[in-house]
Amino acid sequence: MDLFEYRDGVLHAEGVSLTEIAQAVGTPTYVYAQSAMRAEFAAFQEAFAGLDHLICYAMKANSNKAVLGSFAAMGGGADIVSGGELARALAAGVPAERIVYSGVGKLDWELEAALKAGILMFNVESAQELTVLDQIAGRLGLKAPVSLRVNPDVDAKTHPKITTGLAKNKFGLDMGLAFAQYLHAARLPNLVVKGVSCHIGSQLTEVAPFVDALERLADLVQRLRREGLRLEIIDLGGGIGIRYNQETPPTPREYAARLRPVLEGLGLKLVLEPGRRLVGEAGVLLTRVHYAKTTPAKHFVVVDAAMNDLIRPAFYDSFHAVRPVAQNAGNGQRLVADVVGGICETGDFLVRERDLPVLRRGDLLAIMSAGAYGFAMSSQYNSRPRAAEVLVCGQEWAVVRRRESIEDLSRGEELAPWMI
Ligand SMILES: Cc1ncc(COP(=O)(O)O)c(C=O)c1O
Numbered sequence: 038m039d040l041f042e043y044r045d046g047v048l049h050a051e052g053v054s055l056t057e058i059a060q061a062v063g064t065p066t067y068v069y070a071q072s073a074m075r076a077e078f079a080a081f082q083e084a085f086a087g088l089d090h091l092i093c094y095a096m097k098a099n100s101n102k103a104v105l106g107s108f109a110a111m112g113g114g115a116d117i118v119s120g121g122e123l124a125r126a127l128a129a130g131v132p133a134e135r136i137v138y139s140g141v142g143k144l145d146w147e148l149e150a151a152l153k154a155g156i157l158m159f160n161v162e163s164a165q166e167l168t169v170l171d172q173i174a175g176r177l178g179l180k181a182p183v184s185l186r187v188n189p190d191v192d193a194k195t196h197p198k199i200t201t202g203l204a205k206n207k208f209g210l211d212m213g214l215a216f217a218q219y220l221h222a223a224r225l226p227n228l229v230v231k232g233v234s235c236h237i238g239s240q241l242t243e244v245a246p247f248v249d250a251l252e253r254l255a256d257l258v259q260r261l262r263r264e265g266l267r268l269e270i271i272d273l274g275g276g277i278g279i280r281y282n283q284e285t286p287p288t289p290r291e292y293a294a295r296l297r298p299v300l301e302g303l304g305l306k307l308v309l310e311p312g313r314r315l316v317g318e319a320g321v322l323l324t325r326v327h328y329a330k331t332t333p334a335k336h337f338v339v340v341d342a343a344m345n346d347l348i349r350p351a352f353y354d355s356f357h358a359v360r361p362v363a364q365n366a367g368n369g370q371r372l373v374a375d376v377v378g379g380i381c382e383t384g385d386f387l388v389r390e391r392d393l394p395v396l397r398r399g400d401l402l403a404i405m406s407a408g409a410y411g412f413a414m415s416s417q418y419n420s421r422p423r424a425a426e427v428l429v430c431g432q433e434w435a436v437v438r439r440r441e442s443i444e445d446l447s448r449g450e451e452l453a454p455w456m457i
C-alpha cells in the first residue's frame with residue numbers, strides 16, 4: 038500500500054483525508070504518518086536483530102515531541118546536537134541512558150547539562166573538547182563516557198553540502214590523529230573511554246561507503262585493543278537516504294546484511310543514528326494555491342508555503358515530488374510551472390519547471406517526502422508564522438504543534454523608549 042494514496046479522488050495520509058486536515062487546521066501544515074515512521078523504526082530493529090544494538094534517532098531531522106515519543110516508546114534513543122535537543126528528548130520520554138551527543142561545537146553549559154542528565158556517550162569531535170569535558174566532569178565530580186568521532190575520510194557520494202566524512206570537512210577527528218587522542222583520553226581522570234563513532238554524510242544511496250567507514254573503524258578498534266583499551270560501543274552515525282525522486286537507497290535489511298560480517302567479529306554494541314530515513318517519506322507539507330501567475334517566460338503557481346517552511350529546494354536545489362490533493366485537479370489539463378512561495382527571494386521555490394496539472398486558486402498540494410529537515414529547518418523569515426504540525430495514526434489525527442500566531446512573532450522582543 039502506498040503511504041499517501043488517493044481514496045475517492047482525495048489524497049489521504051493513512052486513513053485521513055488531507056482535505057479534512059487542511060479545512061480544520063489551515064495551511065501550510067506538515068502532516069506526518071505515525072505508522073510509517075514506526076514501520077521504518079521496526080525495520081531497523083528487525084534488520085539488526087540478534088546483534089546488541091541501539092537506534093538513536095537523529096532528532097535534528099524532526100524534533101517534534103510526538104515523533105520523538107513514538108520512537109522512545111519502541112525502545113529508541115536519541116542522537117542530540119545541542120542542549121535544546123537534550124531538553125526536548127528528555128521531555129519526550131527518551132531515557133538519558135539512550136542518548137548520544139554529537140557535534141563540533143558543544144558549549145560548556147550543554148556539556149554540563151548532558152553530564153548531569155547521565156547520557157550514554159559524548160561523541161567528542163576535537164582534542165580541545167576532550168580537555169574541556171574532562172575539566173567540567175571533574176568539577177561536577179562525575180565521569181564522562183566518551184567516544185571519539187573519527188573522520189574516516191570516505192566519499193559518501195552525496196550532495197557536497199551534506200557530506201561529513203571527508204578530511205576537508207569540519208567534523209570529527211582525523212583518522213591518523215585519533216589513535217594518539219584515544220591514548221590521551223584514556224589517561225584523563227574524569228573520562229571513561231566507551232567507544233568509537235563516525236557519521237559520514239546524509240542521504241546516502243549506496244551501502245559501500247558505510248562498509249568502507251566501518252572497516253576503517255574496526256581497524257582502529259583492534260589497534261586500540263592491543264593498547265589495552267576496553268571499548269564497548271561502535272556508533273556508525275546515520276545517513277541512509279530516502280526516495281525523493283528516482284533514488285533507490287538501500288533498505289535497512291540490505292544495509293545490515295553488508296555490515297553484519299564485520300560487526301559480528303567485533304563484539305561491540307552497535308549504535309546507529311538514522312534521522313531522515315525514519316521520518317522523511319512519512320511526512321508531507323500541505324499547502325494551498327494562492328495565485329496562478331503567468332509571465333512571458335514562465336508559469337508560476339504561488340502557494341502559501343515558502344522557503345521559510347521548507348528550505349531544502351532553495352538550499353540544496355533538492356527535488357520534492359508534488360501531488361495535488363484532489364486527484365482530478367486541472368481536469369486533465371497540464372502545464373510546466375514553478376511552485377513558489379511569497380518570500381522576497383528569487384531562490385524561494387519549492388518545485389521548478391515541473392509538469393503539473395493546471396492549478397487554480399484554492400487547490401491543495403502535498404509536497405512529498407518533507408518529514409525530515411522540513412519543519413526542523415523552518416524559520417520566521419519575512420515575519421511568517423511557522424506552520425502547524427499534525428500527526429496521523431490510522432483514522433485518528435491530532436495537531437502536535439499549533440500554527441504560530443502573529444503574537445508569537447514578537448514574543449520576547451523588548452522596545453525601550455530610547456530606541457524609538
Ligand atoms: C552526527 C550525525 N548523526 C546523524 C545524522 C543524521 O543523518 P541522516 O538524517 O542523514 O540519517 C547527522 C546528520 O547528517 C549527523 O550529523
Ligand SMILES: N[C@@H](CCCC[NH3+])C(=O)O
Pocket residue numbers: 097199239240349409410414
Ligand atoms: N539538512 C539536510 C541534511 C543535513 C543532515 C544533518 N547533518 C537536508 O535537509 O537534507
